[in-house]
Amino acid sequence: MKSTKLWAAIIVLSVLMSSCKKEPKATAVSTDDINTFLTSHPNFKPYSKDLTALYQEHNEHFIWYDGDDRNTLSDVLYDKASQIQTEGVLVPLPYQEEYDKLFSKDKGAKPENDLLLSAMYCFYAKKVIAGIDSKQSKRLGWYLPRERVSYVDYLEELMKDPDLVKKDDDENISLYYNLRKGLQRYRQMKKSGMTVDAQGVSIDQRIKTIVVNMERCRWLSPDAIDVPExxxxxxxxxxxxxxxxxxxxxxxxxxxxxxxxxxxxxxxxxxxxxxxxxxxxxxxxxxxxxxxxxxxxxxxxxxxxxxxxxxxxxxxxxxxxxxxxxxxxxxxxxxxxxxxxxxxxxxxxxxxxxxxxxxxxxxxxxxxxxxxxxxxxxxxxxxxxxxxxxxxxxxxxxxxxxxxxxYFTATADENGNVEFFDDVYQRDNKLASLLYKL
Structure with missing residues (x-):
């Protein structure tokens, strides 16, 4: 269901790339550039194939720059990735200082700078949209069908229908976005000094449960409930x-x-x-x-x-x-x-x-x-x-x-009021430990 809110973020981020896909430019991002970049930024090596595919789609030219000017919409990606914890992601953006320097004083169109932005896109899309891979989710007992996220294919779909970017986040209130509101509420409770909720459960435990179930939302196929019955x-x-x-x-x-x-x-x-x-x-x-x-x-x-x-x-x-x-x-x-x-x-x-x-x-x-x-x-x-x-x-x-x-141990309404359930098959801690390691 391409209009679901869970896809809204990737729509926005994909537009950043599609809006920059122009006629072939003189400066290219070569395979050697990608390899050099990954050598100096090893935390992005898991996205090697994705980066290669993105630049092949763009004829190995810059994605985020027109001439020496960085596309201003890249600021959206920077803001989202820099605050990725609001999406229930426990791992911060790697090389945050490099991104801060890039956005405070851009050094112009260079392969490394363009690759930094593309890697940030892949990181955000993987963590927020795709989630952990299907082999891992199956080991955690999840056999509902999952749809593989292809950043290149989705970019092509967006190019065919640019109006997709106009979809409002509030058009389709999903469990993921409701839980995200709940996460904000519980983090605010913790910030105010609360340590336990009315049921005597620690706020940290509640936050962990919400994060775990936001991850499960990422495993849902977008088409799963896009049916009338x-x-x-x-x-x-x-x-x-x-x-x-x-x-x-x-x-x-x-x-x-x-x-x-x-x-x-x-x-x-x-x-x-x-x-x-x-x-x-x-x-x-x-x-x-x-x-x-x-x-x-x-x-x-x-x-x-x-x-x-x-x-x-x-x-x-x-x-x-x-x-x-x-x-x-x-x-x-x-x-x-x-x-x-x-x-x-x-x-x-x-x-x-x-x-x-x-x-x-x-x-x-x-x-x-x-x-x-x-x-x-x-x-x-x-x-x-x-x-x-x-x-x-x-x-x-x-x-x-x-x-x-x-299997959801937490659900939430559109106001972010979260209802928690017993983890009857003891799966939350296993998933949480995995998320903290990634």
């Missing part, structure tokens, strides 16, 4: 939202996987519903839970409405079925889905990391009714009838609904 589950908050026509149509409490059976952070497309479902019991549950129960009570299967289907054990449809009366299927290799449950009392618990990995939905019936409300084959009464029929029935949806299962 989707379902989003946030594991730490134990909440599910069903968004319809761009607005929250339903919110429900959920139960997620426990520590030993963590719900996976990923996405899928809901394609069908199953009314009065069988529960095909995973072999791991049979071995660890069912078999020991049978040894203690030979009538266990009969009492729990279970039967063998060949070599596989399943639970028949009914009110005591562990999946409840309906399940919502978005086929995936993790074998995770949303479903009803007969154990309604679990939704009263504060800690609801209690399942084997699937997501139990408190308002499962309401969700089904809303999903099918524009389908002439269904009515609320027919949904109830199918759920209580005692016979498994599959119904393919006329439209596939995106499902996102995410």
């Amino acid at each position: 989707y379902i989003a589950v946030n594991i730490p908050s134990y909440k599910m939202r069903y968004v319809r026509d761009g607005k929250t149509a339903l919110e429900s409490n959920v139960v997620v996987g426990d520590e030993a059976n963590r719900t996976v952070v990923f996405s899928g497309k809901m394609s069908y519903l199953v009314f009065s479902p069988y529960w095909n019991i995973p072999e791991s549950i049979v071995e660890k839970e069912i078999n020991p129960a049978i040894e203690k009570d030979p009538d266990y299967l009969e009492k729990h409405n279970m039967e063998w289907q060949g070599k596989h054990l399943r639970q028949r449809p009914g009110g005591d079925n562990s999946l409840g009366l309906i399940k919502f299927m978005f086929p995936n290799s993790n074998n995770i889905y949303l479903h009803d449950t007969p154990a309604k009392s679990l939704f009263k618990k504060e800690d609801r990391a209690l399942s084997h990995g699937c997501v139990r939905v408190q308002k499962a019936r309401d969700l089904a009714v809303m999903i099918l409300d524009d389908d002439p084959n269904w009515s609320p009464e027919k949904v109830d009838e199918a759920m209580h029929s005692g016979e498994e029935t599959q119904y393919p949806l006329k439209r596939k609904i995106p499902v996102y299962i995410a």
